[in-house]
Amino acid sequence: MAGPAAPAPRLNGCALLALLHKFLRLALEPLRFVLARSFPPAALNPLHHLGALTIFFFWIVLVSGIWLFIFFRTSVDGAWESVEYLTHQQWYLGGVMRSLHRYASDAAIITLALHILKEFAHDRYRGARWFNWVTGVPLLWLVFPLGITGYWLVWDQLAHYVAITSAELLDRLPIFTDSMARNFLTVEALSDRFFTLMAFLHLIGLPLFLVFGIWLHVFRLNGPQINPPRVLMAGSLLAMLLASLVYPAVSQGKADPAQVPEALAFDWYYLLVYPLMQAWPAGAVWALLLGISLLLCLAPWLPPGRDRRSAQVDLGNCNGCERCAVDCPFGAITMEPRSDGTAYASEAVVDPTLCLACGICVGACPTATPFRTRTALVPGIDLPDQPLAGLREEIRERAERLAGTQRVLVFGCAGSRGLRRLEDHQTAAVRLECMAQLPPAFVDWVLSRGLADGIVLAGCRAGDCQYRFGMRWTRQRLERERDPRLRKRVPGERIALAWSDRWQAHTDLRRLLADFRRSLGSPAAASPAAGRRRLAQAAAWGAFAAVVAALSVWPPYRLLEPGQAMVSLTFSRAGQRVHECRRLSQEELQRLAPNMRNPIDCPRERLPVWVEFRVDGETLHRRAHPPSGIWKDGESTVYRRFEVPAGSHELFIGMRDSGRAQGFDFELRQQVPLASGQHLVAEFDHVDQRFVFR
Ligand code: HEM
Numbered sequence: 001m002a003g004p005a006a007p008a009p010r011l012n013g014c015a016l017l018a019l020l021h022k023f024l025r026l027a028l029e030p031l032r033f034v035l036a037r038s039f040p041p042a043a044l045n046p047l048h049h050l051g052a053l054t055i056f057f058f059w060i061v062l063v064s065g066i067w068l069f070i071f072f073r074t075s076v077d078g079a080w081e082s083v084e085y086l087t088h089q090q091w092y093l094g095g096v097m098r099s100l101h102r103y104a105s106d107a108a109i110i111t112l113a114l115h116i117l118k119e120f121a122h123d124r125y126r127g128a129r130w131f132n133w134v135t136g137v138p139l140l141w142l143v144f145p146l147g148i149t150g151y152w153l154v155w156d157q158l159a160h161y162v163a164i165t166s167a168e169l170l171d172r173l174p175i176f177t178d179s180m181a182r183n184f185l186t187v188e189a190l191s192d193r194f195f196t197l198m199a200f201l202h203l204i205g206l207p208l209f210l211v212f213g214i215w216l217h218v219f220r221l222n223g224p225q226i227n228p229p230r231v232l233m234a235g236s237l238l239a240m241l242l243a244s245l246v247y248p249a250v251s252q253g254k255a256d257p258a259q260v261p262e263a264l265a266f267d268w269y270y271l272l273v274y275p276l277m278q279a280w281p282a283g284a285v286w287a288l289l290l291g292i293s294l295l296l297c298l299a300p301w302l303p304p305g306r307d308r309r310s311a312q313v314d315l316g317n318c319n320g321c322e323r324c325a326v327d328c329p330f331g332a333i334t335m336e337p338r339s340d341g342t343a344y345a346s347e348a349v350v351d352p353t354l355c356l357a358c359g360i361c362v363g364a365c366p367t368a369t370p371f372r373t374r375t376a377l378v379p380g381i382d383l384p385d386q387p388l389a390g391l392r393e394e395i396r397e398r399a400e401r402l403a404g405t406q407r408v409l410v411f412g413c414a415g416s417r418g419l420r421r422l423e424d425h426q427t428a429a430v431r432l433e434c435m436a437q438l439p440p441a442f443v444d445w446v447l448s449r450g451l452a453d454g455i456v457l458a459g460c461r462a463g464d465c466q467y468r469f470g471m472r473w474t475r476q477r478l479e480r481e482r483d484p485r486l487r488k489r490v491p492g493e494r495i496a497l498a499w500s501d502r503w504q505a506h507t508d509l510r511r512l513l514a515d516f517r518r519s520l521g522s523p524a525a526a527s528p529a530a531g532r533r534r535l536a537q538a539a540a541w542g543a544f545a546a547v548v549a550a551l552s553v554w555p556p557y558r559l560l561e562p563g564q565a566m567v568s569l570t571f572s573r574a575g576q577r578v579h580e581c582r583r584l585s586q587e588e589l590q591r592l593a594p595n596m597r598n599p600i601d602c603p604r605e606r607l608p609v610w611v612e613f614r615v616d617g618e619t620l621h622r623r624a625h626p627p628s629g630i631w632k633d634g635e636s637t638v639y640r641r642f643e644v645p646a647g648s649h650e651l652f653i654g655m656r657d658s659g660r661a662q663g664f665d666f667e668l669r670q671q672v673p674l675a676s677g678q679h680l681v682a683e684f685d686h687v688d689q690r691f692v693f694r
């Protein structure tokens with residue numbers, strides 16, 4: 001008889017997210033692999049300094065921006081002319097500064113995108129890291145407007161497109177009653193005040209918030225890395241200079257509201273979303289942007305959650321030495337006045353909301369020594385889910401199974417892969433959460449008690465520790481530069497640090513093990529010859545400069561098909577009141593409070609304004625536009641753009657604001673010649689009470 005059918009495997013949300021993490025890690029792998037080969041030692045890999053590189057690019061933007069600001073004039077004509085002066089007459093300095101300003105802003109978007117992708121792919125956004133992650137999201141809402149307002153200030157054709165599209169996007173928000181886009185449709189509507197506002201936002205408002213936002217983003221981390229290594233600073237500055245000299249940033253012809261260019265050289269870093277405005281309603285674009293932001297904010301709490309318990313202090317063993325607090329990468333430990341009446345001045349206190357249960361503090365505690373046999377191995381601080389006493393037992397148990405004269409104990413961390421597959425009769429593997437969880441005394445213990453002939457520490461990949469400082473602290477402790485130091489009697493040649501390279505983790509580690517076993521010495525990392533290395537780095541920076549400059553203008557974005565013109569229909573008009581004003585009778589007035597006795601009662605609500613627009617008899621727009629305001633007592637605003645083939649056309653606009661069922665209160669019918677790329681604006685002249693084409 002057949003047994004019950006096995007349940008079909010289910011791909012739930014947790015598995016999907018884990019798959020996504022894995023997929024993204026794999027997607028980043030080729031880049032990491034190439035950069036790791038070009039930037040030895042691995043700690044110099046730019047992929048491990050993405051946040052700091054983003055900040056460095058902002059520094060370049062700031063310094064070059066100050067130079068541009070000195071010459072920039074905040075007026076409709078002055079803006080364009082001053083930027084042209086900088087670009088062409090002062091090309092040797094102003095032009096270079098302009099290009100540096102543009103390209104460093106673009107480069108910051110690349111490093112920022114990789115920063116987000118990498119933190120997400122490596123699952124470094126949950127637990128106590130939620131704070132860094134969530135405070136990162138508003139930074140996006142500052143960085144993009146910062147770039148966009150920058151493009152606006154140049155006042156070239158791209159700036160005009162940016163101004164109109166941004167205004168169309170903002171028009172969708174319920175805070176504006178009138179259409180903002182109308183301010184950019186005709187020469188007459190343009191105002192210097194907008195330039196002053198933009199200049200304020202771009203030069204002062206947004207940068208100030210950004211500086212505060214970045215501080216908020218990193219201040220909770222212990223020793224945040226806000227500057228990349230000097231060699232990376234030099235490389236990125238040179239790469240930006242290279243892009244600036246080879247392909248200087250230029251404007252695209254002065255903004256002319258009467259023309260629509262067929263195509264624009266487009267900055268895809270900052271304006272990626274803008275083309276959506278041509279295909280989607282503004283509301284849908286807002287929904288997309290807000291939806292992504294909300295999803296990002298919620299991501300730290302989405303499954304699969306990790307519920308490892310936080311580190312716990314045992315006051316009976318804590319002497320208040322502070323080492324755990326100094327070493328914790330997440331600032332989860334504070335030293336507080338002693339609460340148990342002992343003579344020590346302070347005690348360690350763990351904030352469970354900040355603790356990621358990495359165990360680095362356990363490795364830092366001087367009481368975490370396996371040589372203790374008379375008393376139980378309870379250190380001052382320990383991980384309840386992987387206590388040190390259990391770790392000692394596991395090591396002993398695994399080591400006892402080893403045989404031969406070249407027995408090696410491999411310690412891996414939570415990120416190590418294929419650890420178990422390394423095991424054979426003379427190799428045992430023990431997994432820790434973080435390499436720095438292993439107190440140096442354990443290394444001494446293993447070797448001095450003859451539990452193994454050598455120890456390999458195979459942590460995360462070099463320079464990219466899952467818990468920020470695990471590898472750095474481990475190396476410093478073993479090299480006796482940091483407390484708790486490895487005792488001098490321990491022979492260094494019996495220890496190998498093999499920060500795994502996941503691209504070929506298994507084979508590399510196997511090879512390393514074989515070499516190590518032969519020598520039982522420290523394997524020197526093979527680094528390519530200095531000349532070749534420099535060449536590889538130059539090529540990497542050159543490629544980076546090329547990508548930055550290319551996507552800054554290419555591929556062009558097509559605004560209008562050849563042979564087409566654009567007609568914008570735009571005006572505001574208050575519809576007539578829904579009910580006529582009425583004179584109140586004496587009785588009605590008497591019934592009102594004395595201060596409310598207005599003899600004329602005018603209901604506020606207005607009628608919608610009905611508008612039709614036809615080209616050669618074909619109706620392109622036909623709609624009632626509701627009054628603005630919560631009381632429906634404001635003006636109705638009309639703003640629509642239409643592509644029309646170039647040539648002579650009969651244009652018709654009809655509008656009724658009186659509530660009549662048929663016909664129009666105002667109309668204009670006119671034969672209009674339209675040139676290819678022309679932008680014609682149809683408006684309502686409130687002085688003459690008629691429609692006009694401008
Ligand atoms: C202006 C934009 C940003 C800058 C300049 C920036 C910079 C930094 C810096 C310098 C660090 C500290 C790195 C370290 O010392 O380990 C950091 C950490 C972090 N950032 Fe950003 N960041 C930005 C935006 C974002 C965004 C948008 C997100 C995600 C939505 C994000 C997520 C994180 C996370 C999760 C960490 C903690 C990493 C860890 O603990 O290992 N950042 N960022």
Ligand code: SF4
Binds near residue numbers: 310333359361
């Ligand atoms: S386990 Fe220790 S070092 Fe790691 S986050 Fe918690 S308190 Fe800090």
Ligand code: SF4
Binds near residue numbers: 319320324366
């Ligand atoms: S390292 Fe150990 S002994 Fe020192 S303060 Fe922390 S818990 Fe106490």
